[in-house]
Amino acid sequence: NAVTGRGRHTTTSALALPLPDGAGWVVDTPGVRSFGLHHVDPSRVIHAFPDLEPGTADCPRACSHDEPDCALDAWVADGHADPARLYSLRRLLATRERTEGD
Known part of the structure; x- marks a missing residue:
């Protein structure tokens, strides 16, 4: 593009490729320049970490999971994850x- 100096996206579909041994996925999403979680409630993010989720049982109410009283620190220190x-x-x-931009 002469105005922006960027290339033109011609791919119109996403592609998901599994990593070996179930290690995860690589996803190509053409045209997507950023990914954000502002619309996702933080209490739901833990569901993507089934190995950590049980460790939240002793967390203080409304724990952000990144504070001094978070029970996940002890859960991990005890070798659960x-x-x-x-x-x-x-x-x-x-x-x-x-x-x-941050």
């Missing part, structure tokens, strides 16, 4: 706080 998974959850939740 991989610390990398808690880090991923917290990174994902932190994206709700950021706006485009």
